[in-house]
Amino acid sequence: MRSFSEECLEACGMLRENARVVSDSLVKANLRGVDSHGVTRLGIYVKRLKMGLVNPNPEVRVVQESPATLLVDGDNGPGQVVGLRALELGLEKVRRGGGVSVGVKHSNHFGTGAYYVQRAVEADVISFAYSNAPPSMAPWGGVEPYVGTNPYAYGVPAGRHEPIIFDMATSVVARGKIILAAKKGELIPEGWAIDKEGRPTTDAQAALEGCVLPFGGPKGYAISLMIDIMSGVLTGAGFGPRVRNLYEDFEDSQNVGAFFHLLDVERFMPVEEFKGRIDRMIDEIKAVRRARGVEEIFVPGEIEHRIEQQRLASGIPLGAETVAELREVGLLCGVELEDFVHES
Amino acid sequence: MRSFSEECLEACGMLRENARVVSDSLVKANLRGVDSHGVTRLGIYVKRLKMGLVNPNPEVRVVQESPATLLVDGDNGPGQVVGLRALELGLEKVRRGGGVSVGVKHSNHFGTGAYYVQRAVEADVISFAYSNAPPSMAPWGGVEPYVGTNPYAYGVPAGRHEPIIFDMATSVVARGKIILAAKKGELIPEGWAIDKEGRPTTDAQAALEGCVLPFGGPKGYAISLMIDIMSGVLTGAGFGPRVRNLYEDFEDSQNVGAFFHLLDVERFMPVEEFKGRIDRMIDEIKAVRRARGVEEIFVPGEIEHRIEQQRLASGIPLGAETVAELREVGLLCGVELEDFVHES
Numbered sequence: 001m002r003s004f005s006e007e008c009l010e011a012c013g014m015l016r017e018n019a020r021v022v023s024d025s026l027v028k029a030n031l032r033g034v035d036s037h038g039v040t041r042l043g044i045y046v047k048r049l050k051m052g053l054v055n056p057n058p059e060v061r062v063v064q065e066s067p068a069t070l071l072v073d074g075d076n077g078p079g080q081v082v083g084l085r086a087l088e089l090g091l092e093k094v095r096r097g098g099g100v101s102v103g104v105k106h107s108n109h110f111g112t113g114a115y116y117v118q119r120a121v122e123a124d125v126i127s128f129a130y131s132n133a134p135p136s137m138a139p140w141g142g143v144e145p146y147v148g149t150n151p152y153a154y155g156v157p158a159g160r161h162e163p164i165i166f167d168m169a170t171s172v173v174a175r176g177k178i179i180l181a182a183k184k185g186e187l188i189p190e191g192w193a194i195d196k197e198g199r200p201t202t203d204a205q206a207a208l209e210g211c212v213l214p215f216g217g218p219k220g221y222a223i224s225l226m227i228d229i230m231s232g233v234l235t236g237a238g239f240g241p242r243v244r245n246l247y248e249d250f251e252d253s254q255n256v257g258a259f260f261h262l263l264d265v266e267r268f269m270p271v272e273e274f275k276g277r278i279d280r281m282i283d284e285i286k287a288v289r290r291a292r293g294v295e296e297i298f299v300p301g302e303i304e305h306r307i308e309q310q311r312l313a314s315g316i317p318l319g320a321e322t323v324a325e326l327r328e329v330g331l332l333c334g335v336e337l338e339d340f341v342h343e344s
Numbered sequence: 345m346r347s348f349s350e351e352c353l354e355a356c357g358m359l360r361e362n363a364r365v366v367s368d369s370l371v372k373a374n375l376r377g378v379d380s381h382g383v384t385r386l387g388i389y390v391k392r393l394k395m396g397l398v399n400p401n402p403e404v405r406v407v408q409e410s411p412a413t414l415l416v417d418g419d420n421g422p423g424q425v426v427g428l429r430a431l432e433l434g435l436e437k438v439r440r441g442g443g444v445s446v447g448v449k450h451s452n453h454f455g456t457g458a459y460y461v462q463r464a465v466e467a468d469v470i471s472f473a474y475s476n477a478p479p480s481m482a483p484w485g486g487v488e489p490y491v492g493t494n495p496y497a498y499g500v501p502a503g504r505h506e507p508i509i510f511d512m513a514t515s516v517v518a519r520g521k522i523i524l525a526a527k528k529g530e531l532i533p534e535g536w537a538i539d540k541e542g543r544p545t546t547d548a549q550a551a552l553e554g555c556v557l558p559f560g561g562p563k564g565y566a567i568s569l570m571i572d573i574m575s576g577v578l579t580g581a582g583f584g585p586r587v588r589n590l591y592e593d594f595e596d597s598q599n600v601g602a603f604f605h606l607l608d609v610e611r612f613m614p615v616e617e618f619k620g621r622i623d624r625m626i627d628e629i630k631a632v633r634r635a636r637g638v639e640e641i642f643v644p645g646e647i648e649h650r651i652e653q654q655r656l657a658s659g660i661p662l663g664a665e666t667v668a669e670l671r672e673v674g675l676l677c678g679v680e681l682e683d684f685v686h687e688s
Contacts, residue, residue: 066608068412096411097410101605103612139632141638217560228625229500274577288488290485
């Protein structure tokens with residue numbers, strides 16, 4: 001999957017090193033069970049690259065710098081290429097100052113936040129990563145989309161245990177799940193979305209014409225808003241409706257913004273002591289008495305890590321729909337699919 | 345109310361300047377309509393001070409420092425005295441480096457996060473403020489408390505508009521509301537809490553023996569956990585059950601931790617440009633089409649600001665129960681209550 005995805009992206013003009021980053025992000029998402037952000041995104045990336053809406057090989061530049069901040073212009077590059085470069089610039093800097101905040105403008109679809117915070121964790125750095133996204137949720141009380149399902153991720157190094165990796169959308173549920181339900185003519189659970197009049201709905205089609213709901217009601221709206229402020233308003237990227245839709249707007253570049261906070265653990269306590277404390281916390285959490293029917297209590301990222309171990313051993317299951325998509329992408333790019341896909 | 349509260353705290357050995365900070369935080373909470381964090385807390389503060397569990401006049405010290413980080417030891421002082429001093433140290437530093445992360449250990453009850461982020465906003469600084477708290481929520485799937493209803497706040501300067509001030513607990517609802525329902529023998533809405541077997545409950549007493557639920561389900565649990573990691577694990581403060589209960593543990597000091605991220609807007613764009621963009625965002629949000637029955641769409645902090653304007657003009661309504669509490673506190677401290685309270 002990696003090489004197929006790389007070859008497709010190279011066929012769209014991306015340098016090998018850039019194609020490798022995007023492919024790595026997609027395949028890692030599939031490995032972790034986050035299939036919504038895996039190779040199913042390859043098709044739209046290829047489409048936008050071919051339409052000239054994304055710069056395949058951006059010159060990612062620092063446009064403003066202070067001891068603890070960086071503002072990075074992504075030159076309309078692929079989100080993962082820009083994001084990873086911005087993160088690396090931050091990681092180079094974090095040892096000197098102890099903490100860095102990195103703002104990113106003129107980028108594209110961010111991919112999973114987990115991808116970035118995992119990198120930071122490997123360097124014993126605590127990190128927060130977030131990005132804005134095109135409008136799909138209304139401000140609380142409204143019925144028109146204004147903020148995106150803006151993802152929020154954090155990563156924390158551990159010792160004996162796997163690192164804590166949290167990555168969420170600020171919506172109750174990914175919009176993709178509602179699209180899927182509408183395609184299949186299925187109802188959606190109450191609490192996922194409102195129709196265009198602001199009424200709770202279980203009709204997937206009505207939900208698509210309305211808005212996805214933020215997780216946790218008005219609190220989730222406020223967190224999504226914070227992400228748009230940091231990633232969009234503060235960086236000079238798009239915010240609110242100025243962030244263009246990946247799937248619907250083929251006139252403009254997306255102008256996605258992103259934001260990273262990085263923190264050097266050593267500036268607070270020796271990293272081994274910190275990891276020991278995190279391990280103790282994880283041990284204690286996993287030992288908490290469980291509700292009836294619950295077999296195990298998890299810390300963020302633990303389930304995804306287990307799926308990754310399974311999938312590394314036995315492969316990534318792809319649905320027929322994704323295989324068909326990939327076949328089409330391969331045709332467009334002149335890349336053979338057959339050699340690694342075995343339909344299940 | 346300010347002078348009454350100050351005099352009570354001075355009677356417990358606090359210096360005037362420290363008493364003033366705590367009183368200011370309490371009265372500001374009442375003014376903003378957040379009565380759960382207002383003068384109703386005075387009684388427990390006085391009790392803990394009189395028992396010697398809180399150091400009335402701490403020597404707040406920086407124990408570790410780098411260009412973009414500070415680790416502050418609160419010397420077991422009142423949360424607001426320690427927190428405000430830590431914030432001020434951060435604000436002095438933020439102009440030089442562009443961003444500062446401040447960890448705080450050995451502190452006590454944090455008060456409202458809004459109190460701190462409002463100060464930062466006055467200095468045109470974007471801020472995040474959070475604190476851990478004694479366990480009251482179970483990790484997702486568990487039935488024993490491990491994390492607190494850890495508050496999370498952020499503040500963003502605006503131009504024509506009031507600043508955006510967001511301040512939430514990471515629980516669906518404050519535990520205090522369930523205590524109140526239990527006292528009155530009222531039912532609580534489903535979704536607020538689970539009983540000690542992990543079953544959803546509407547019985548307030550059963551809820552108190554169980555756990556408050558995090559806002560937004562497992563996502564809220566993960567955010568509460570992040571706050572405990574940053575405020576507790578990383579700073580060297582208590583975390584999980586090591587944070588002592590304000591109302592129940594009279595053996596130990598609380599060892600609350602707190603964390604601030606401060607960011608100098610100017611390192612990203614001219615502050616006036618930023619404020620213009622925030623104003624535009626607020627205008628756009630308020631103009632979003634509203635759901636039926638919704639009269640106005642708000643940004644975080646706007647409702648509280650309006651209540652503050654009303655209460656500054658017409659006074660703070662205090663319930664009979666709070667007045668009785670205050671009367672008792674006054675008796676304990678030898679301070680007359682009558683001169684400012686008019687029972688409604």
